[in-house]
């Protein structure tokens with residue numbers, strides 16, 4: 001898994017892998033209270049693919065996502081994001097990486113309540129000291145199907161609309177990788193379908209590398225690949241998953 005610093009890793013299939021984990025372990029706490037959340041995870045995420053991460057509660061899904069996104073550092077092993085080993089980066093460099101090259105979407109939307117939809121979408125650019133062009137902000141909202149709500153605040157929007165604003169905000173910087181932690185966990189079935197279709201379209205249209213943690217087999221079926229975690233290990237994967245195949249695999253893991 002060695003690579004040239006600053007260049008994306010190239011996976012076995014010959015495609016670039018903007019995110020690569022090599023023998024990653026993560027232990028929380030010490031001594032008797034220590035919890036091993038990840039126990040030697042090695043995986044690459046190819047450019048332009050959509051991966052779902054599934055597994056029983058406590059299997060390490062969120063920890064994997066946090067380490068893969070540079071929000072947390074592994075106890076051992078290496079994480080390379082867009083070609084850089086995050087262990088070699090300072091806090092400032094990591095913050096810049098997260099700001100400029102990575103997008104995040106969370107279950108709880110995490111919009112700023114006092115800002116309008118447009119101002120929320122502009123926020124990552126403002127934080128990076130860039131002046132957002134109104135045209136870019138409107139077109140980001142338009143791409144997620146929200147042409148008319150730019151001046152509204154989050155409390156005036158439905159859950160699905162709020163998550164669309166969060167997606168527009170995550171994509172405004174054109175990040176190399178989009179991480180989503182349970183993005184449909186707070187949405188009803190129909191709205192979930194709309195949000196997942198939007199994520200799928202972004203992968204197809206913009207080649208957006210997307211990694212999503214989910215508990216929902218129907219959501220996982222929107223991905224190109226599902227990886228399954230159990231007890232901190234990757235224990236299997238499914239390519240071109242169907243919800244039925246995902247349910248079968250999960251039943252085996254939880255049984």
Ligand SMILES: Nc1ncnc2c1ncn2[C@@H]1O[C@H](COP(=O)(O)OP(=O)(O)OP(=O)(O)O)[C@@H](O)[C@H]1O
Nearest residue numbers: 028029035037055056057058059060061062063064
């Ligand atoms: N900050 C922390 N401090 C201590 N233990 C933690 C911490 N974060 C996670 N853990 C533990 O690490 C293990 C993996 O947690 P993680 O949240 O990654 O699992 P998960 O698969 O995402 O679970 P869920 O589906 O319930 O969200 C669990 O045993 C959890 O209790």
